[in-house]
Amino acid sequence: MLSRPDDDDPRLGDVSEGRILQAILSRTSRAAHALIGPGDDAAVLAAPSGSVVATTDTLVHGPDFRLAWSTGYDLGWKAAAVNLADVAAMGARPTALLVALAVPRDLRLSFVERLADGFREACDALAPGCAVIGGDLTVSDVLTIAVTALGDLEGRAPVTRSGARPGDVVAVAGELGLAAHGLAVLFGRFRDGDVPVAVDVTTLAPGESAALSAQLRPSPPIGLGAVAAMAGATAMMDISDGLALDARRMAAASGVTIALDGASLGATPDRALAGGEDHALLATFAEDALPPGFRMIGRVRSREEHDLLCDDLPVDVSGWDPYRDWDAVGG
């Protein structure tokens, strides 16, 4: 992970807060909507359409990532991407991120530099014009990256998860199950006992490389959130806990049944359903309104006994509950 000798790459505990902030700010672009950027008590962001979309999501070392598997760059990218996806899922355009960083004192300065690079490049690639406008730096024994993303609806109404109507087409943009496949590769192949070890890319089978990228450095279809809203999406959400669990949430919020077509879920429908961390966009549209970038995976029906069906059978997939599923391991 480190490319420089230690004396050029001090531990965070050995340098001033000012130097760390300078390293971050010098790697941060200016957000197109920023009226006042980092450096004052608060940032000021233009909200031209008279409202602001706001969401927050956190990555914690242990349950959410392992330093043996993720570089600083990966983590900055992923922390940006997962928050951008929540803004996109409302039909909004992301405009700014705020990053609260709690870092161990023995972490290297270069790690934070790469983290800032990851934030910047994820914004540039996934949501041009969006950038970090503010943040906070504190010390913690557990590396924690809490991000708030803000967005602008550009005059559109927000697309909630509760507007799906019987007869609508159910569609998705982005990958299903690929990130979970990547996680399975990491847990299955790159551990020494319970301890995560670095990924040896020379041992990856065909397809595993893309799966690892989807897990470690996801590229959700952020721009398609606004596209879906412009096409009149009746409901939309980010698939973060797997298609089955999230489609069920949409069905419950909308008071409908969602009937999926198993043949549309790729070569491994079970993996697509269980998934997790894909950050694909799940949306419903009127029959003739499916926009480019979305593919049909089912239909909305009036509420039946079960809220989610796949090939007319009830789907029983439980999702990720961090309070029950997480066992701390080293790394």
Added chain:
Amino acid sequence: MLSRPDDDDPRLGDVSEGRILQAILSRTSRAAHALIGPGDDAAVLAAPSGSVVATTDTLVHGPDFRLAWSTGYDLGWKAAAVNLADVAAMGARPTALLVALAVPRDLRLSFVERLADGFREACDALAPGCAVIGGDLTVSDVLTIAVTALGDLEGRAPVTRSGARPGDVVAVAGELGLAAHGLAVLFGRFRDGDVPVAVDVTTLAPGESAALSAQLRPSPPIGLGAVAAMAGATAMMDISDGLALDARRMAAASGVTIALDGASLGATPDRALAGGEDHALLATFAEDALPPGFRMIGRVRSREEHDLLCDDLPVDVSGWDPYRDWDAVGG
């Protein structure tokens, strides 16, 4: 801290995420500006004046608080208050909070309930109409509370820290040095060796009780931020790292010298200068524009050799740098 028997008050690791979220949401008021509140991918907040003020600040167990000294209620209150102060310091009215909570699995559910109570009551008391509109819940071995606060300028220009002009009055609203006094009481009197122990209120000397409240459950003058902006404040900031360090930052940003009057700094000027965590508002005004709630503590001068003077002598007070000052202790 706990008022209920254990079986009624499970550990977070033994209950579902849904139950924890329900406990939080049932204790959360609706923000006056909320168009869409918690429960979807993101919240939507009205930004009637076409911009939004945004800031983030984190409390981490260890460097920022100890569970032996702070209740869940205290922490919710303080996490709200310190973020509201940053919004106020721009001359804005706080409209919403987003709370990213990373909690150990052995924490009790009642702790999170009291935390949510603290957030709600701090908003109600300090910034009516403001409330939590979104959040995130994850697991961590280190209790971490990352808050983003949003605010509205109501048509006013933001007040930065860089606008102080020679001849301006330097003024403050709120306490100076009281929170640091409280911290000194905690570190000096309520530890067993290095381990924090519960505060025995019966042993507190006169004045110590107010100092402890200022440290554990601060009440910065949030509403006076907008008042100062309406009065034409030329510069303003939140005093979070002590008057000396923060006044120096304002002087540097404005390219001026700030000359303080020691007699205006109370009975213990050194403590007022060194301070820390007061979250008072430091502002500069034209000669005749000092609004109610602010008291004069000095004058702005053209830039001299030193950026900060007190009674015409240079002030040498170094501030709080968490990377150098923090030593982890139990609690």
